[in-house]
Amino acid sequence: MTARQPIAVLGGGSFGTALANLLAESGQTVWLWMRDPGQAEAIRTQRENPRYLKGIKVLPGVEPVTDLAATISACELIFVVLPSGALRQALQPVSGLLAGKMLVSTTKGIEAQSFKLMSQIIEEIAPAARIGVLSGPNLAREIAEHALTATVIASEDEALCRAVQAVLHGRTFRVYASADRFGAELGGALKNVYAIMAGMAASLGMGENTKSMLITRALAEMTRFAVRLGANPMTFLGLAGVGDLIVTCTSPKSRNYQVGYALGQGLSLEEAVARLGEVAEGVNTLRVLKAKAEELGVYMPLVAGLHAILFEGRTLAQVIEALMTGEPKTDVDFISTSGF
């Protein structure tokens, strides 16, 4: 990467805008690509993204742009910050320009038909690209407001990890490296589902014991599933695993948590998603995760329970009753209980 080359951020939502600002703060020129020329013009003139990150000044180093092919051609390091439902359709038309580029996905979702994670889709579209994943407890607004934050850049490509650390690591943002791209990315996608449950629990006034049980059993469940897919469970003890699970399950700033909170208040799923007006990846992830867990025979009672409430017409009371009266299981899957 040459010193004067701009860095691309694809996606003008809350996280794209927050990430673009962070890069600009470290002295980089950033091309923030978005599809909507009206939104780009508004950001260019108002220096704010009022729809997605109201009240945050967009720094002078951030240039809103709308020509995707030109952006990719000009940049070697590209952060992909699109919703999971849009990533394939956005990148496919420019696949011919991606060879040799460093593409870092921050998107926390799973493709429905293929069960592919976003970096796996990028790999399919651009087999000659260099690929990484940025994931961790990274609420966009907190990053934009300079809350002390840490994240993980995960890639088998060490030079890519170093390049991302060089441009993002700063006074309020620590960037840790990991070679486990699959584990880091899976953690980021799975935790959204449990954040919906945590939001429901909060709106129903459940106790702190309950919240702690939920988060801990969620970690057990997501790790069990990840191990079945061949992931390294140790990654789930890091920022991209339990770190992200904690922030999304405890913060009212999380959109997935907000969807759960609205459900707990009695709104329908459609009403909850409409009221949010931003992406809540956990809703789609829940659908594909439930199907995959069944296909693989992985025991995921929390996922099954939330699915039953959201898509099978079961009441919360019925699901809680079933969860609490189910046969007791072992605490940590990977510790032998043969002595009992």
Ligand SMILES: NC(=O)C1=CN([C@@H]2O[C@H](COP(=O)(O)OP(=O)(O)OC[C@H]3O[C@@H](n4cnc5c(N)ncnc54)[C@H](O)[C@@H]3O)[C@@H](O)[C@H]2O)C=CC1
């Ligand atoms: N907001 C956050 O705190 C964080 C978000 N993420 C992940 O980043 C991804 C993006 O999230 P946000 O920026 O928060 O979403 P957002 O809901 O704030 O914004 C989504 C953006 O994508 C654009 N978009 C939608 N469809 C598009 C398409 N077909 N082509 C081009 N642009 C399109 C929208 O116009 C909007 O600018 C998600 O997967 C999310 O899980 C990851 C870490 C933190």
Ligand SMILES: O=C(CO)COP(=O)(O)O
């Ligand atoms: O991934 C996130 C924090 O790390 C953002 O979570 P939400 O998408 O639920 O807002």
